[in-house]
Amino acid sequence: xxxxxxxxxxxxxxxxxxxxxxxxxxxxxxxxxxxxxxxxxxxxxxxxxxxxxxxxxxxxxxxxxxxxxxxxxxxxxxxxxxxxxxxxxxxxxxxxxxxxxxxxxxxxxxxxxxxxxxxxxxxxxxxxxxxxxxxxxxxxxxxxxxxxxxxxxxxxxxxxxxxxxxxxxxxxxxxxxxxxxxxxxxxxxxxxxxxxxxxxxxxxxxxxxxxxxxxxxxxxxxxxxxxxxxxxxxxxxxxxxxxxxxxxxxxxxxxxxxxxxxxxxxxxxxxxxxxxxxxxxxxxxxxxxxxxxxxxxxxxxxxxxxxxxxxxxxxxxxxxxxxxxxxxxxx
Numbered sequence: 001x002x003x004x005x006x007x008x009x010x011x012x013x014x015x016x017x018x019x020x021x022x023x024x025x026x027x028x029x030x031x032x033x034x035x036x037x038x039x040x041x042x043x044x045x046x047x048x049x050x051x052x053x054x055x056x057x058x059x060x061x062x063x064x065x066x067x068x069x070x071x072x073x074x075x076x077x078x079x080x081x082x083x084x085x086x087x088x089x090x091x092x093x094x095x096x097x098x099x100x101x102x103x104x105x106x107x108x109x110x111x112x113x114x115x116x117x118x119x120x121x122x123x124x125x126x127x128x129x130x131x132x133x134x135x136x137x138x139x140x141x142x143x144x145x146x147x148x149x150x151x152x153x154x155x156x157x158x159x160x161x162x163x164x165x166x167x168x169x170x171x172x173x174x175x176x177x178x179x180x181x182x183x184x185x186x187x188x189x190x191x192x193x194x195x196x197x198x199x200x201x202x203x204x205x206x207x208x209x210x211x212x213x214x215x216x217x218x219x220x221x222x223x224x225x226x227x228x229x230x231x232x233x234x235x236x237x238x239x240x241x242x243x244x245x246x247x248x249x250x251x252x253x254x255x256x257x258x259x260x261x262x263x264x265x266x267x268x269x270x271x272x273x274x275x276x277x278x279x280x281x282x283x284x285x286x287x288x289x290x291x292x293x294x295x296x297x298x299x300x301x302x303x304x305x306x307x308x309x310x311x312x313x314x315x316x317x318x319x320x321x322x323x324x325x326x327x328x329x330x331x
Contacts, residue, residue: 019221033093033272038070040096040262043082045075049195049215053260056100056292057130060283071098077116078106078169078330083284084116088121091267093276097124101133101171101259104315109169110322110330120316125226125268126261126308128280131298133213133258134237135175137229137246138221140206147319148229148249151209155185161208162190162200169328172211175232175256177326182251202226214239215297232256239297265273277305 025150038061042054051073058069074082079102089095104120112118139145145154155161163179165172168191180187190207192198195216202210202217210217214237220226221240228243233252236245246254262280264273283289284300293300301307322328 003264025197032033033275034065034067035069036094037313038065038094038096039072040098041069041072041074041086042098043074043076043079044100046073047128049213049298050098050100050260051299053131053296056289057262057280057283060259060286060289061279064279064282073315077112078102078110078167080106080110080112080116080118083120084112084118086263087118089265091125091265091269091270093264093272096127096276097263097264098130099261099263100171101257101315103172103261104312105169105171105323107321108320120312123266124263124312125266125273126263126305126312127273128305129259129261129301129303129311130177130280130284131260131293132301133215133237133260133298135172135232135258136212136214136217136240136243137175137179137209137232138202138212138217138226139209139229140203140205140226141206141224145208145229146227148246148251148327151187151229152183152185154208155183155187159208160188162188164190164192164201164207164210164212165197166195166212167191167193169323171256171258173328174322174326175211175254177322177328178254178256179232179246179251182246182253213297215295215329218297238299242298259301261311265309273305276320 004138008197040054040058042051044050054071058071062069074085079099083097086095086097107120145151160162163176165176173189176189198210199216203220217226221228228240230246230249231237231243232246234247234255236243281302284302290300
């Protein structure tokens with residue numbers, strides 16, 4: 001079908017007008033937002049670290065935007081139930097997801113049902129990476145393990161050892177298996193249902209070592225009830241600068257950390273994403289927020305939405321491969 005010059009010009013004008021109308025609609029939506037309360041979904045039970053941090057941010061965001069910001073706990077299936085709920089929500093800025101770094105791992109560890117399945121890269125809009133959580137390798141003085149070299153020597157000599165984590169498929173589990181691979185050891189995995197029981201058994205010396213986050217063990221390390229052997233990051237953490245990295249000690253592949261971030265459903269208007277990103281970056285600069293995060297063992301990050309998008313894409317690919325390599329499954 002051929003068009004005359006006049007018809008082609010009219011078609012081009014109509015397309016341009018339509019595009020401008022869509023842009024104007026998006027801008028109007030951003031200007032009107034927020035006109036009602038906002039819900040931040042946390043895919044884990046109330047009382048945990050993710051929930052605690054989400055409530056800090058909800059409080060601060062509410063003060064900034066003049067609307068209530070509610071935290072809605074929707075736990076189950078390693079976070080996948082709450083994640084799927086947000087993925088299906090309207091992309092209008094009123095339903096958001098605050099999640100830890102199990103977000104890109106869970107889909108590789110669990111077989112999701114039809115109502116829960118989602119794609120962490122395609123079905124969400126990244127908004128901001130709020131924090132980084134280093135993973136510590138700790139032990140109790142009663143184990144007699146004083147450093148990583150001794151741990152490796154004992155394991156290679158055939159001493160029965162296990163490492164405790166908050167659960168199968170967690171970043172701590174992956175760190176433990178990467179360490180086994182690099183060190184040439186076969187330290188057995190001891191998964192627990194959450195951080196608290198893993199810490200309790202590490203304190204009692206019931207496991208040789210534990211992979212735990214700083215907020216859960218900082219007090220025990222300060223009191224001498226636990227010893228921090230190493231951190232599984234490329235650089236030392238500012239929270240415990242005296243603790244060496246495993247990379248420093250020669251285990252070059254043990255580079256795993258946890259993180260937290262804010263997302264929305266796919267298709268959120270850019271103006272809303274930018275507004276939320278700006279608010280959260282300002283919240284992360286607040287001294288009282290930084291103090292509360294440090295107490296929970298979290299380093300503030302912030303930055304553009306692309307920082308979180310890249311983190312999720314990288315983790316999805318890397319951990320997907322590692323889960324298959326190590327045969328990791330939910331227990």
